[in-house]
Amino acid sequence: MRLLLSLAATTAIALSSTGAAEALTAPTAPAGSPAATTGAASAAPPTDCTGAGASDFDGDGLEDSAVGDPFANPGGLTGAGAVHVLFGRGDSGKAVTVPETKAGDAFGWSVRLTKVDGDGCADLLVGAPYADVSGRTDAGAVYVVYGGPRGRTVRLVSPEPEADAHFGWSLASGGTLVAAGAPHENAGGTADSGAVYLFGGETLGEGRRISQETEGVSGNGEVGDMFGWSLAIGRLGGALDEPDLAVGVPYENDDGAGRQVGAGKLDSGSIAVIYDVREPKDEYGSRKWDLREVARSEEGDRFGYAMAYAEQGDVGYLAVSAPLGDGGEVKDSGLVQLFQSSGAQEINPIATLHQGREGAEGEGYGFSLAFTGEGSGEIRLAVGVPFDGTGGQGGVRLITMGRPEAGTLVTQSEAGDHFGWSVGFSGNRLVVGAPDRGGAGAAVLLGRNDTQGTPLSPGTGKVPALEGAASADFGAAVG
Numbered sequence: 001m002r003l004l005l006s007l008a009a010t011t012a013i014a015l016s017s018t019g020a021a022e023a024l025t026a027p028t029a030p031a032g033s034p035a036a037t038t039g040a041a042s043a044a045p046p047t048d049c050t051g052a053g054a055s056d057f058d059g060d061g062l063e064d065s066a067v068g069d070p071f072a073n074p075g076g077l078t079g080a081g082a083v084h085v086l087f088g089r090g091d092s093g094k095a096v097t098v099p100e101t102k103a104g105d106a107f108g109w110s111v112r113l114t115k116v117d118g119d120g121c122a123d124l125l126v127g128a129p130y131a132d133v134s135g136r137t138d139a140g141a142v143y144v145v146y147g148g149p150r151g152r153t154v155r156l157v158s159p160e161p162e163a164d165a166h167f168g169w170s171l172a173s174g175g176t177l178v179a180a181g182a183p184h185e186n187a188g189g190t191a192d193s194g195a196v197y198l199f200g201g202e203t204l205g206e207g208r209r210i211s212q213e214t215e216g217v218s219g220n221g222e223v224g225d226m227f228g229w230s231l232a233i234g235r236l237g238g239a240l241d242e243p244d245l246a247v248g249v250p251y252e253n254d255d256g257a258g259r260q261v262g263a264g265k266l267d268s269g270s271i272a273v274i275y276d277v278r279e280p281k282d283e284y285g286s287r288k289w290d291l292r293e294v295a296r297s298e299e300g301d302r303f304g305y306a307m308a309y310a311e312q313g314d315v316g317y318l319a320v321s322a323p324l325g326d327g328g329e330v331k332d333s334g335l336v337q338l339f340q341s342s343g344a345q346e347i348n349p350i351a352t353l354h355q356g357r358e359g360a361e362g363e364g365y366g367f368s369l370a371f372t373g374e375g376s377g378e379i380r381l382a383v384g385v386p387f388d389g390t391g392g393q394g395g396v397r398l399i400t401m402g403r404p405e406a407g408t409l410v411t412q413s414e415a416g417d418h419f420g421w422s423v424g425f426s427g428n429r430l431v432v433g434a435p436d437r438g439g440a441g442a443a444v445l446l447g448r449n450d451t452q453g454t455p456l457s458p459g460t461g462k463v464p465a466l467e468g469a470a471s472a473d474f475g476a477a478v479g
Helices: none
Strands: 021-024 065-069 082-087 092-096 110-114 123-128 141-145 153-156 170-174 177-182 195-199 208-210 230-234 244-249 270-274 286-290 307-312 315-322 335-342 348-353 368-371 380-385 395-400 408-410 422-426 429-434 442-446 454-456
Touching: 065 110, 065 422, 065 429, 065 442, 082 123, 110 170, 123 170, 141 177, 177 230, 195 244, 230 307, 230 315, 244 307, 244 315, 307 368, 315 368, 315 380, 335 380, 380 422, 380 429, 395 429
Parallel strands: 170 230, 368 422
Antiparallel strands: 021 153, 065 082, 082 092, 110 123, 123 141, 141 153, 170 177, 177 195, 195 208, 230 244, 244 270, 270 286, 307 315, 315 335, 335 348, 368 380, 380 395, 395 408, 422 429, 429 442, 442 454
């Protein structure tokens, strides 16, 4: 199902061919219907979440990691998908599935450990963008698996599910605010123009939709823009205590003002920053950034393909990639634009990151991005380069915000592994996905001072295998 094509050879870098929050408890309605309730996924055992860290799912005081395996076949259902939560340094873990998933749902396409409720433990967000909803094929869904003692699962869907919208393709969170991207939705009747849904509050409530057709949102919804391909929530220039939303639009054409199709620099890409999104508004404030405003722009750069956000004190950092940008004058080698905000100041570009002469065409610098997150320590940025090296070995560039011009390349893989397809942090521990290692895929965890990490796969070490099932692309997503 997942197509590992060269970045330079595909026009839509992809892995394969708003709604209410629903509590999943005892079965009372058909799975997939807006009112469906089914058996809850098993969560962590009851525990005291006091003092739990940002990604501590089970409340034991150690940071945890989530690894998606979207094409696993739990219960013999090909491509239904699964997620593993790895506890601490991967010394143990647990598989997470939900009983209503069907073959091809791709549960685990996107994953994120974040704190949605107030119990202190981290909760697990899981995207299943190929799930059928209310009879709409591949409309998509997002599951919230609550950590700690709550032990329940909630499904988020669009209030008006649309076939092939792929709701849950991307995820972002900021406190109790959760964002889900549906980049293939036909917003305003325009094919694949894309949309984003926001859910908020302790119960998450009913989602509200934002697209380029929303009043005050910059840009125009055009065919194939893919608004919502990537997402980030943070402090990006709106009111001091209000969250802002950054939306990646990597397939937008740089074609000037007005609604056009097939004009300008095709698939150059852009991002939209939308201010103060906690509550619905009649008209939002926003700002659009095209790559040409900060670096040299060419057709096919795909600016906005991946994003990451972190804060340190009153300073916010936003990283945005263009994995087919001309980094360091090397065509299609990839680049990452770094933005910074302070207080209520709007984000400003501060550095363009690339591999310089070490870069090579099509290696995908910026295919994935992750920050260490909030904290008093020095913030680091991980940049996935999954097509680096001989035969797609892959690598990850580690960059410190205090010295963004420098970077260390981490490689721990063999040809064809695509190490760096996904990246994340568990506290200060780097988590790297290599979904094509062996037959099942792998995730590698490296401590801040580690030079080598241990590849982890379901059924190896203390990571449990899926019962009566096989993994396929373990590591396709981490969070």
